[in-house]
Amino acid sequence: MGMKEAAKTSIISKRWRYVSTKATHLDFNPSIIFPYFNLKHSDRCFSSRAIKKKYINWVNQVVNLHSSPCIDKFTACFGFERRKMDARHIDKWVRFAISKQVKNIELSCVRLRNSFYTLRFDDIIDSSSSGIRFLQSLCLKSINVSGDILEYVLEQCRFLERLHIEVSPTLVKLKVVGLCLKLKHLTISDCFSLKQLEIEAVNLVYLQFDTFEKDHWSNVVFKNTPNLVDASFAASRVSYFTPIFLQNSHLAQISRLSLRMQLDVLSAGSLPTFCNLxxxxxxxxxxxxxxxxxxxxxxxxxxxxxxxxxxxxxxxxxxxxxxxxxxxxxxxxxxxxxxxxxxxxxxxxxxxxxxxxxxxxxxxxxxxxxxxxxxxxxxxxxxxxxxxxxxxxxxxxxxxxxxxxxxxxxxxxxxxxxxxxxxxx
Known part of the structure; x- marks a missing residue:
């Protein structure tokens, strides 16, 4: 039973009040308890202390009383200010999810006063168990995370198939490398500090990489992606990412390609022949x-x-x-x-x-x-x-x-x- 259904049953009868404490899909979508919540204007909604407090209390109640040994999914969208109390709550949620051998984690930070929540090593390393190794999908939006942490996750999570990082100012260098990686979907979007990206993933099927800095494209390296068939790129100019196509023969094999860019006329020979596109x-x-x-x-x-x-x-x-x-x-x-x-x-x-x-x-x-x-x-x-x-x-x-x-x-x-x-x- 999902969180939305659990919330409905708790209203119908007191006997079902704690049904969410046994749910394996913990999707803490704010719209469940705030019917008029608008994700497009989530910063305005979470700027209200009362709304943010109610949301935190809701998540904490389920986390504190949850009795199932494992969960399949943990999703949270939270308003964050640069306050220790806010960080402590989120740290607790992350440790809880990992201790429950979670398979899918999606954390989305609504930045208040341009504040970012920072994911730390202490949050993902659980001394009481190896719960993180069951992770299959990790999605972080507007969250500070370092390349060291992500590389640790890739090393420990042999079942990880999806990695989505969106708007992470502290991500500077990342190696997605490993012959045993099961990673199939990789998204690195709007990480403006990223200066070096190396990808060697034989099972990778989908790749999205968005950066509008020319220098960042010159430090992107693809070594071994024989199964890559679907790609999406965004850059300020077409000429920024065209050298990537010429330097990496595996990109010529893709069958579906999406490009977001400002247009400029390319010189002759700037593009390879995409025979499979x-x-x-x-x-x-x-x-x-x-x-x-x-x-x-x-x-x-x-x-x-x-x-x-x-x-x-x-x-x-x-x-x-x-x-x-x-x-x-x-x-x-x-x-x-x-x-x-x-x-x-x-x-x-x-x-x-x-x-x-x-x-x-x-x-x-x-x-x-x-x-x-x-x-x-x-x-x-x-x-x-x-x-x-x-x-x-x-x-x-x-x-x-x-x-x-x-x-x-x-x-x-x-x-x-x-x-x-x-x-x-």
Whole structure:
């Protein structure tokens, strides 16, 4: 029984009040006891001393009375200030989970006054048992953790298959190395102090690495990742991580790749040939459009067997209002008699992509560049079957603007051959 179901039964009858003390899935999601809790604004919620105290008391009550010898999962999302009392509670929860031979741990820190909880060696080394060796998944978000601790976990946890580290300022150096590692999923995201990363994991299937510092990419080393098929990278510029592709032959074998970046035109030979790549997603800042098609052309030439391709425009929320963005781009929207569409001032690859079957553009607004992109894909794809036009932008916009965008998307029917299915979302 999960924590949510346990909370419901405790309300129905006093006999079930302590049912959560026997649960093996301890998911302390704040929304269970705070119905109106919003994870997007969790810092505002936990800034209330009363809410934070109630959450701590709830977790402590279950931890103190828990009677099962083992637990499968321990998840906590907590507000943290730079106070010894806050750290003591979290230290206690970590030691409790390890003593129960936990298989999955997920800790998410909501930083109050920019404070980070620090995971220490004393928290993970349990002198009374070797509970940590049963760990299969470790996820730490906005928590200070050192490379030494993570390397200790990798050494001791022979069953560990998933490691997710997100926003950890104290992570400077990390070696994910070991012939006996069962690690399949590795995520290192927004660790801005990380200066050296070495990966040698024969069972690794998925890798996500995000860093926006150029120097950090020069110290990333892949030695032995023969089973890596799915990768996601984010960088400030395309040119930051392209040398990684050339220096590490194992990356050329991946079948699914996601890239978030600002665009720049690459020099010849900057990309290897991704012979096995079937799915490619490129996420790009909405306002960086000058090099869009030229850069995409370079990537597509490097992916001869690509089947699914997606371009996602991001960071629209940085505009003061979507209405402002719409007004700004009224002038470059297309019309039925637009003769300039398709006139490129750059040298593009005219060879067809016989394997490309599906193209999706997310964040479509009906700007000139949006339509140019779709027409470019039509020009190079001889067997394209589906175009997905996603008009949803991830945040609220005025109904009038939504209708204008959808009407622009509807006009695509006149530009797309009948044999190609157009899906408007």
């Amino acid at each position: 079937k799915q490619l997603t490129i996420m790009v800042d909405y306002w960086f459009e000058d090099e869009l098609i030229a850069c995409i052309n370079q990537f597509l030439k490097a992916c001869p067997n690509l089947c699914q391709f997606k371009v996602e425009f991001i960071d629209l929320v940085e505009v003061s209002s979507f209405e402002e963005a719409y007004q700004l781009n009224k002038s470059d929207s297309f019309s039925d008699d637009d003769e300039e569409i398709g006139d490129y001032n750059m040298e593009l690859d005219r060879k067809v992509h016989p394997n490309l079957r599906e193209f999706q553009v997310s964040g479509f607004c009906g700007r000139f560049i949006d339509v140019e992109l779709i027409l470019f894909i039509l020009r190079i794809s001889c067997n394209l079957e589906t175009i997905i036009c996603e008009c949803h932008h991830g945040h609220s916009v005025a109904e009038e603007v939504t209708q204008v965008i959808r009407s622009r998307a509807d006009k695509l029917v006149k530009l797309i051959p009948p044999k190609i299915s157009l899906v408007i979302i």
